[in-house]
Amino acid sequence: MSDTMETQKAAPKTRMAKLWDSDFAWSFRHSPVAVIASLIVVILVLAAIFAPLIAPYNPFDPATLNLMNGFTPPGTPNAFTQETFLLGTDDQGRDVFSTILYGLRISLFVGASAVLLALIIGVVLGLIAAYFGGWVETLIMRIADVQLTFPAILVAMLIFGIAKGITPPEYRNEMAIYVLIIAIALSDWVQFARVVRGAALVEKNKEYVQAARLIGRGSFPIMFRHILPNVLSPVLVIATISLALAIIAEATLSFLGVGAPPTQPSLGTLIRIGQGFLFSGEWWILFFPACTLLALALAVNLLGDWLRDALNPKLR
Amino acid sequence: MFAYIVRRMFQSVIVLLVVGLVAFSMFRFVGDPIDNMLGQERTQADIDRLRTELGLDQPFVLQYAKFLKGAAQGNFGVSYRQGRPVSTILLERAPATLELAFVSGFLAITMGIALGVFTAIRRQGMAANVIMTVSLIGVSLPTFLIGILLIYIFSVELDLLPSFGRGETVMIGKWSTGFLTTSGLKALILPAITLGLYQMTLIMRLVRSEMLEVLRADYVRFARARGLSDRVINFRHALKNTLVPVITITGLQLGSIIAFAIITETVFQWPGVGLLFINAIQFVDIPVMAAYLMLISVMFVTINLVVDLLYYAIDPRLRVDARAT
Numbered sequence: 137m138s139d140t141m142e143t144q145k146a147a148p149k150t151r152m153a154k155l156w157d158s159d160f161a162w163s164f165r166h167s168p169v170a171v172i173a174s175l176i177v178v179i180l181v182l183a184a185i186f187a188p189l190i191a192p193y194n195p196f197d198p199a200t201l202n203l204m205n206g207f208t209p210p211g212t213p214n215a216f217t218q219e220t221f222l223l224g225t226d227d228q229g230r231d232v233f234s235t236i237l238y239g240l241r242i243s244l245f246v247g248a249s250a251v252l253l254a255l256i257i258g259v260v261l262g263l264i265a266a267y268f269g270g271w272v273e274t275l276i277m278r279i280a281d282v283q284l285t286f287p288a289i290l291v292a293m294l295i296f297g298i299a300k301g302i303t304p305p306e307y308r309n310e311m312a313i314y315v316l317i318i319a320i321a322l323s324d325w326v327q328f329a330r331v332v333r334g335a336a337l338v339e340k341n342k343e344y345v346q347a348a349r350l351i352g353r354g355s356f357p358i359m360f361r362h363i364l365p366n367v368l369s370p371v372l373v374i375a376t377i378s379l380a381l382a383i384i385a386e387a388t389l390s391f392l393g394v395g396a397p398p399t400q401p402s403l404g405t406l407i408r409i410g411q412g413f414l415f416s417g418e419w420w421i422l423f424f425p426a427c428t429l430l431a432l433a434l435a436v437n438l439l440g441d442w443l444r445d446a447l448n449p450k451l452r
Numbered sequence: 453m454f455a456y457i458v459r460r461m462f463q464s465v466i467v468l469l470v471v472g473l474v475a476f477s478m479f480r481f482v483g484d485p486i487d488n489m490l491g492q493e494r495t496q497a498d499i500d501r502l503r504t505e506l507g508l509d510q511p512f513v514l515q516y517a518k519f520l521k522g523a524a525q526g527n528f529g530v531s532y533r534q535g536r537p538v539s540t541i542l543l544e545r546a547p548a549t550l551e552l553a554f555v556s557g558f559l560a561i562t563m564g565i566a567l568g569v570f571t572a573i574r575r576q577g578m579a580a581n582v583i584m585t586v587s588l589i590g591v592s593l594p595t596f597l598i599g600i601l602l603i604y605i606f607s608v609e610l611d612l613l614p615s616f617g618r619g620e621t622v623m624i625g626k627w628s629t630g631f632l633t634t635s636g637l638k639a640l641i642l643p644a645i646t647l648g649l650y651q652m653t654l655i656m657r658l659v660r661s662e663m664l665e666v667l668r669a670d671y672v673r674f675a676r677a678r679g680l681s682d683r684v685i686n687f688r689h690a691l692k693n694t695l696v697p698v699i700t701i702t703g704l705q706l707g708s709i710i711a712f713a714i715i716t717e718t719v720f721q722w723p724g725v726g727l728l729f730i731n732a733i734q735f736v737d738i739p740v741m742a743a744y745l746m747l748i749s750v751m752f753v754t755i756n757l758v759v760d761l762l763y764y765a766i767d768p769r770l771r772v773d774a775r776a777t
Contacts, residue, residue, distance in 0.1 A: 282467050287711040297733035384594045391596050392718050394733045434592050
């Protein structure tokens with residue numbers, strides 16, 4: 137009887153409340169940096185998701201563009217049309233605020249997809265390497281070692297270049313975004329593979345894995361249902377830090393002209409376009425996209441740093 | 453020791469062979485070289501003739517061997533875009549990149565070590581805290597934004613330094629140098645800072661954390677008890693022992709400088725190898741891409757090898773381990 141009472145009493149303590157009471161949430165609430173950083177990330181992600189609703193103009197609909205609006209400084213009415221733009225317009229009269237929102241969308245999409253793909257490749261290969269060992273492990277880890285001797289950005293550039301050569305010219309612009317995702321993912325999987333392999337090597341010899349093997353579960357269920365959940369927390373940390381790196385890598389590639397095309401500009405492409413107007417005094421075309429990129433990269437970075445400390449039991 | 457060197461060298465050769473295979477596959481499978489070389493009005497006879505001439509009808513392994521032989525002799529074919537031998541173009545561009553990399557590497561190492569030691573010794577000081585905070589921002593800022601920021605401050609607003617190109621250069625034999633003219637030196641400043649800043653902050657933070665660790669060690673405390681001066685303790689005893697990891701990381705960063713030079717060279721339109729590579733990607737100029745890939749991997753593999761061997765030579769503990777196993 138008292139048992140049921142107890143459960144009823146405990147019932148209002150939902151999963152959310154439990155999460156709120158955990159060490160993890162406690163360290164989050166007591167770190168102003170983490171709170172502010174995650175707030176910035178949430179705002180930027182929401183802005184990117186709802187870009188078509190928030191943006192006052194659709195910058196890629198030629199019908200709404202008016203060349204007379206070109207080079208309008210932020211906040212002041214245009215000399216010809218008397219229209220005002222929050223962050224000004226670029227040379228073609230596109231609203232900079234709207235292009236940033238759409239650019240943010242592409243930057244975040246490419247960054248997140250690339251990290252997700254890298255995570256999947258890395259986790260699968262890392263688990264396989266740790267679980268099977270032998271020549272499979274040697275092969276996978278050797279490839280990882282070789283790739284690690286080259287900077288990731290160089291690997292991404294090279295993959296982008298090769299992919300560009302393979303795709304027929306008429307599809308190059310449309311495919312660019314996906315090629316970019318694959319290029320960044322393939323340059324980044326090694327981190328995940330190494331960490332997962334390291335953690336899985338320890339887990340592999342624990343009793344629960346032996347027990348699972350003893351009752352006759354197959355290799356793959358053991359790897360993905362039993363070992364994987366136990367090696368996920370370092371993966372989470374690396375994923376967050378990787379996200380910041382992937383966003384910067386994407387921006388860098390696009391800035392160099394080997395990434396998102398001008399028809400689908402990401403933040404990097406916008407900065408590349410804006411750089412051309414640095415000397416003629418139209419600073420806002422460059423300044424606002426650069427600030428957005430910086431805020432995004434910095435916030436994700438800080439969040440990753442905090443996560444690393446919060447999930448590290450040694451620092452508790 | 454000897455066995456270790458041989459094993460490491462063997463690994464390096466395998467890496468180079470694999471990279472060579474990638475470069476060769478680019479030649480062979482990315483776009484048809486025949487398509488690239490013959491115009492619209494070609495006959496089947498032309499195609500067949502060129503195919504035999506280029507050796508494309510031979511077995512894959514034989515072609516690969518031929519490619520490696522050519523690459524070893526510095527022969528990478530003709531650039532699709534410029535119509536000149538790739539090796540000639542690379543040689544023209546190399547001095548610009550090497551001078552830039554040398555200056556920024558020098559800057560990063562000297563400033564990085566000096567600032568690292570400073571921030572470690574004056575850990576509580578105001579200046580050290582400011583430097584550490586600024587360095588955190590420096591690490592998070594993408595290289596190209598640092599470059600643009602510097603251009604904005606020093607070229608647009610202050611109009612002190614040029615924002616693009618190398619300035620005037622002087623030819624010494626086949627080497628075009630910007631070190632000997634005022635405009636060449638002025639043009640070097642902004643790109644060198646842009647390129648070196650990231651490595652500098654990295655080295656600085658590394659030296660600082662290593663230094664802090666060493667300063668806590670017993671032998672340093674003992675040195676203090678003996679009454680040695682701070683300068684002798686900090687530089688003779690502490691700094692020396694922080695240098696092992698610093699040398700490793702610095703060596704590996706040397707390769708990154710060349711890679712990041714691509715970004716810096718694009719921002720400043722610096723006529724080096726990196727800018728050439730970016731243009732090659734944009735225009736799918738396969739021979740240039742392949743040659744750059746080979747060149748840079750030879751460099752990376754050599755640097756890694758040298759760092760490993762140096763590490764082995766510097767740290768006596770490794771030698772004991774190797775003998776034990």
